[in-house]
Amino acid sequence: MGERIGIEVSQAIAEAAMLSNVDVIAAYPITPQTHIVEHLAELVASGELDAEYIPVESEHSAMSACLGAVATGARTFTATAGQGLELMHEVLYVASSMRLPVIMSVANRALSGPLNVWGDQSDLMSVRDTGWIQIVAANGQEAVDNVICAFAIGEDRRVLLPVMVHVDGFYLTHVIEPVIMPDREEVDRFIPPYDYPLPLDTEKPVTMGAFAPPVLYPEAKKAQDVNLRGSMPVILEHWDRFGKAFGRQYGPLEHYRSEGAKTLLLTMGSIGDTASAAVDKMRDEGKDVGLVQLRLWRPFPFAEFRNAVRDADLLVVVDRAISFGGPGGPFCSEVRAALYDEEKRPKVTGFIAGLGGRDITVAGFEDMVARGIEIAETGTDQEYEIYGVRE
Amino acid sequence: MSKKEDEITWKDIEIGAIVTEPGSTAEYKTGDWRSQAPTYNTDRCIKCGICQVFCPEGCVEQDAGGYFIANMYWCKGCGICARECPTGVITMVEETE
Structure with missing residues (x-):
């Protein structure tokens, strides 16, 4: 059983990614997500988290680097907020259409202009049609638990979709809350190993992100929509598993x-x-x-x-x-x-x-x-x- | 994939529309794009192959007689071969059908 501690929610989210045994992080700092990626960088630098941390020059590059990483079969995490989410917007569609399960926490923030770094859900809504699973956390505990669940859900072979875990900027990211941090062994048992069925592999080459002319594009899009809709029972199944393993039960409402x-x-x-x-x-x-x-x-x-x-x-x-x-x-x-x-x-x-x-x-x-x-x-x-x- | 493009259903689409078979682009009929087609006056052809080198589609093939001829399945009718041919073998002609 995990320990109940007082922790800033951003730090708790970073530690949830660490507990999930993430392999690659590519992220660019932006208010109010900054503490999440700063803490991840600290955890990697101190050796506590054995992962590749790729410092990139923008959010567009962050998401692109994540796609490359997750396509090789590496468990991948990133975080962003507001304008950063907007800058990576076009790559979000690529992640979902290529069925690459990047897990991302989004510290919800208002969009410019006027320039405003505080919290609302304009960014969350602007990406609702990008084909990602979107889970909205109401408090720090939900954020931690759902980052862990997101890996299990997104990487499930029946799903293989990227997942956003939304936390309200400042209202959650910058407050210290009592949070039960699960044990690493418990999380290890909960998240099955990530095994992407068609990884980038020089022994068995594949083409990812290929072109689809009008004769194929609608078929590809229907397949994607059926897949996202079909993820619902698998999401519920993992939430139930989480409830049984950790004693905290989640649902869609x-x-x-x-x-x-x-x-x-x-x-x-x-x-x-x-x-x-x-x-x-x-x-x-x-x-x-x-x-x-x-x-x-x-x-x-x-x-x-x-x-x-x-x-x-x-x-x-x-x-x-x-x-x-x-x-x-x-x-x-x-x-x-x-x-x-x-x-x-x-x-x-x-x-x-x-x-x-x-x-x-x-x-x-x-x-x-x-x-x-x-x-x-x-x-x-x-x-x-x-x-x-x-x- | 063994099915033709227009027979593939949404259920046949590989995860993430990943292409697992190499060389599948060759099935894509770019010849549909063409409005002009190259025609050949082979009397003047010196079989130098410059048209093959310059063809951006890579669709110029040498026939049994050694002449360089564009494959109409892929030829987009860009006219670069006609422009580059040093002896004026190739004339671009409007396709009306």
Whole structure:
């Protein structure tokens, strides 16, 4: 059994990669991910972690170097944030389409401009269609556990896909939390050896990243989509295995006092902890409010999600990203899309809050719930509201 | 792969669309791109092979008589052979079909 210690979440993530016995790290430092890669560099320099650390000149190169490493059969890890994730954007599609299981922690950060290094989920949403598995951690323990799970999931032969483990920049990356760090032997037992079926090998050459003309491209893309959708039961299987081995059970959704609640708050990431405090307060006041947190953003857990909100009358969805000129925050518009064909579906109200590191307080969640109920009763001509902006 | 390109289903696609067979690019019919085709007045041909050297597609082959002729499966009709031929053997002609 691992030891419960006080540790900065960034350091804990780096140590989770070490416990996962990573072979290669290629990364470029960027706020608020810096402490993750600094600590990995320290661990390699001190000899505590026996891995190749490739210092690169950009995030585009970092992800490219990771692809080369993982294609040889090396367990590979990297981390980035915000603008760094944007700079590696085109390579993200290459990782998933070539089925190369790079594991990456993303310290979620707002995107320029105006320049802002603080946390929101604009970067997470901008990469939602890149074909990666995306797991969103709500606290330090979830971040550590899911980095370990990500290796088991991504490298599974039934999956072979890259995985992002999202942690909110500053809210998680720069805070010291109590975290149970698993034992190395336990993690060794949990993550099977990485055995890529068609590695780069001079004895048995293959062509990776080849060209596919119109006669083949759609077939390749359908194969990729079927694969990502099909990863769902394998993700659940590894989470269950993790639960049995470590005593902490994860799923695509996290429920908090949501049983039978008529109004449900929907969140993703670290704001869930504040939202749960708001739910406690509202419950104490006799209000019928619960919370559902989404942990698995890709593949989207449609069945579990529909089941979780089936009995609610109203969903209050809180996004930390904007889809400019679109139907609302990306989270809210996917929630609406997931429910459209349901015969009985709750009303959905969307709020965009917490942009660029603006705190969302307990009172903020109470306000959004109250406003959501008001909109559900009286209607609105807007698809969504940006909460807490000075008029 | 034993199947032709247009018979390959999504289930046949190798993991990550990796190509495991060497030389598969030869099946790709770049001749479809062509709008002009080289024609040959072999009376003037000195069999120097300069057209073969300059062909960017590498599709010029020597026939039984020793003449250098482009393979129309791959010839993209770029006209470089016609431009480089020192004796003016090759004329590019619009393909109308």
